[in-house]
Amino acid sequence: MKLVLAEKPSVAQSIAKVLGATKREDGYLEGNGYVVSWCVGHLVELSQPEAYDEKYNKWAYADLPIFPDQWKYQVSASTKKQFGILKKLMARKDVESLVCATDAGREGELIFRLVYQQAGCRKPFERLWISSMEDSAIREGFEQLKPSTEYDALYEAALCRERADWLVGINATRLFSTLYGQTLNVGRVMTPTLAMVVMREAAISAFRPEPFYTVELAFQDFTASGERMKQKVLADDVARKCVGSVLNVTKAENKEKSEKPPALYDLTSLQRDANRVLGFTAQQTLDYTQSLYEKKLVTYPRTDSRYLTSDMKDMLPKLIKSLFNIFPVEDVKNVPVHAEQVINDKKVSDHHAIIPTKETLKFSLEELPKGEQAILRLIATRLFCAVGEPFRYNESVIELSDGNYIFSAKGKTIVQSGWKIFSGKPADKDKESEKQLPSLTVGEGLSVHFAEVKEGKTSPPKHFTEDTLLQSMETAGADEMPEDAERKGLGTPATRAATIEKLVRIGFLERKGDKKTKHLISTHKGTALVTVMPEQIQSPSMTADWEAKLLMIEHGEYDSNAFLEEIQDMISALVQTYEKVKGSDVLMAKEVQTVGVCPVCGSSVTERQKGFFCSKRECHFALWKNSRYFESIGKSLTSAVAQKLLSNGEVKLKGCKSAKTGRMYDAIVVMTVTEEGKPQFNMNFENGGNSK
Known part of the structure; x- marks a missing residue:
């Protein structure tokens, strides 16, 4: 008998169906020589400091730093029942071996191994490593189970990541919270991410727009613009002199580009x-894609690869035609299918790129929630684009000179829409921007019919959106890392969404904007934290360097003990040398x-650390x-949710x-x-609901 452990009940059910384990029991399925159960996320987690010594119940500067000699783990209070079931299953005499079938990645490996260790199990186990939840992929995966030893380094990297986050989070949070008299959560990835937003907001606040002027000249068939000038007097003088004069063509090029x-x-x-495109948060997108994966409609989502493996090349044309x-x-x-464009074995490590599966062809898409439909369409459209023809266009460049200044014009005509025809709006924009210039030769003289001075202003940096913050997290510290580094940036594809969500949840960031475009803005509390935070904690390059070392540990190329000793x-050094910032009492004052408005007494409701409370002391709302x-x-x-509830009595929530x-x-x-002033919540569904 083999015990198979998945990460979630839905995944366990899919695996059990393929294996023929159809008999339902309390917390597991059994049959055909298999017992299939699940972990429900992180069943086992690192113990808090007070588990090592009762004195840590109280946060004190004198007790820092806290470095465990032997790491302690505990079963999560909310999942004790399921852990008890797994422990009994592992101890069953008829269970001879196990299969680790948690998600095929760093965190999945950690979830299984910690349960295995905490249960005191010593039975042999193998690893299921698949990138799709399709029945055929599961079947093939069980035919090619991997030895557990192949993933020991992956487990080591996962342990290091978890322990590094504990060390930084526990010590730095307690250090700054005790010094500044309020809870200030600090994290290895979280704080540098927050710092990027705070620095961007500071740059926006400090920005002062400066006017600039450009001279635009009208010729018989086109217009040309000069370079920016800071002085309007100079621009007016240039425009006046150009009217009626003849300018010489100094450059006339027409190139096809793709x-x-x-x-x-x-x-x-x-x-x-x-x-x-859709206005989804990073966490919503991950949740929708994970749900599609568990429904067998897309491949494994937590991947950092954008290519497929060579063994997938032959199946692509049929899949793409059916998806279209x-x-x-x-x-x-x-769809013209150039499959070779998306095939690169060298750029696929643990999992290939996200694509729809063949199961999509059999599924009734109307049964999916709208969010999942939108994500599935996005993934399918990207597949059409990726195997398509290049977008080709002619670009014309004309430059003219009056002897002192250069004036230029650019033209663009589409030769072949190629892949852009599948992406809709971008192709339309290209058609709108088409502009054909006349055919000219160098040395030719053209008369200026009209000249106009146009005024503009320099623009401030843009607020971060989830899109641009994810991009900055992905490239943070890249300039200081080797070019051949496999992974750069803050966090991993699997953890970045959770980092952003935590920053919003604990009040360091907030989302502001309309329905589609929401900006991520640092709060007063977030700005204050970064202001008092030393450079080494908020530095993206140091954290990105740690992330690279975790990957090296994963590949067996770096010592895990050396990594933790470094942290x-x-x-x-931080605990010994950090000094409280002068004037911080004013800076850290709670805003x-x-x-x-309070629905009970009509007074204002204000935000505090743990919630939103009526400002009237006698009122307990x-x-x-x-x-x-x-x-x-x-x-x-x-x-934002509290504001909607207080103003409308309801709030629409997606995902x-x-x-x-x-x-x-x-x-x-x-x-x-x-009547007692306590809020109660109920749920309504629009149009009968989208629950799936």
């Missing part, structure tokens, strides 16, 4: 596009934020940030998640208030 199709999606590029029937593009009859040395109701649907009670099934749905949460 734009290669984009690569397939990895998780980060999918999250960026989904934010830019499901996701047709207006005025396009077929401990940094923390020891009182009003979020709405409160909306707690750690609301069990919102946690149960996979959401946070943020400032809610069922705690029981893991399924995604959109809903309206309605708030009512009892």
Whole structure:
């Protein structure tokens, strides 16, 4: 008998179906020589400092730094029952070996191994490593189970990541919280990410627009513009002298250019596009894609590769043709398939790029929630683009001179729409921007018919969106890392969304903007934290360097003990040398934020560290940030949510998640208030609901 451990119940059910383990028991399925169960995420987690010594119950500067001699783990309180089931299954005499079937990546490996260790199991186990939940992929994976030893280094890297985050998070959070008298959460990846947003907001605040002037000249068939000038008097003088004069053509070029199709999606590029095109947060995109993966409709989402392997080349034409029937593009009859463009074995490590599976062809897409439909269409469209023809166009450049200044004009005509025809709007924009210039020769003289001075102003840096912050996280510190480094940046594709969500949840960042384009803005609390934070903690390059070393540990190329010692040395130096910033009492003063009107007494409701409370002392109305109701649907009670509830009595939420099934749905949460002044929440569904 083999015990198979998956990460989630839905995945376990898919595996059990393929294996023929159809008998349902409490917390597992059994049959055909297999027992299939699940972990429900992180069953086992690192213990808190107080598990090592009771004195750590109270946060004290004198007790820092905290470095465990032997790392302690504990079973999560909410998952004790399932851990007990797994421990009994592992101890069963008829269970001879195990199969680790958690998600095929660093975190999945950690989840299984910690349960295995905590249960005291010593039985042999093998590794299931698949990139698709299709029945054929599961079947093939079980026919080619890998020895557990092949993934020992992956487990080592996962342990290092978890322990590094604990060391930095526990010590730095306690250090700055005790010094500044309020809870200031610090994280190895979280704080440098916050710092990037704070620095961007500081640059925007400090920006002062400066006027500039350009001279635009009109010739018989086109217009040409000069370079920017700071003085209007000079621009007016140039324009006046040019009217009626003859300018000589100094450059006349016409070249055909092409734009290669984009690569397939990895998780980060999918999250960026989904934010830019659909307005989804990075976490929503991950949740929707994970749900599609568990429904066997797309391949493994937490990938950092944008290519496929050579053994997939032959199946692509048929898959793409069938997908094109499901996701047709207006005025396009077929997809030219250049499969070789998306094949590169060297650029695929653990998992290939995200693409739809053959199961999509059998599935009724109307059954999917709208968010999942939109993500699936995005992934399919990117596949069409990636195997398509290049976008080709003619670019004309004309430069003219009056003897002192250069004036230029650019023209563009489309030769072949190529892959852009599948991406819709970008192709339309290119057609709108088409501009044909006349054929000229160098030395030819042209008369200026009209001259105009146009005024403009320099633009400030743009606020971060989820799209651009993900991009900055991905490239952070890249300039200081070797060119051949396999992974650069803050965090991994699998963790970046959670980092952003945590920063929003604990009040360091907030989302502001319209429905589609929301900016990520640092709060007063977030700005204050970064202001007092030493460079080494907020430095993206140092954290990116750590991320690269974790990858080296994963490949067996770097010693895990050396990595953790490096972090401990940094923390020891931080505790010993850091001095409280002068004037910080004013800087760290809590900013009182009003979020709405109290539905009980009509006073203002203000935001505090743990929730949103009525400002009138006698009134006990409160909306707690750690609301069990919102946690149960996979959401946070943020400032924006509180404002909607207080102004409208309801809030529309996309991408809610069922705690029981893991399924995604959109809903309206309605708030009512009892006679005692306690808020109660109920759920309504638009048009009968999108729950799946």
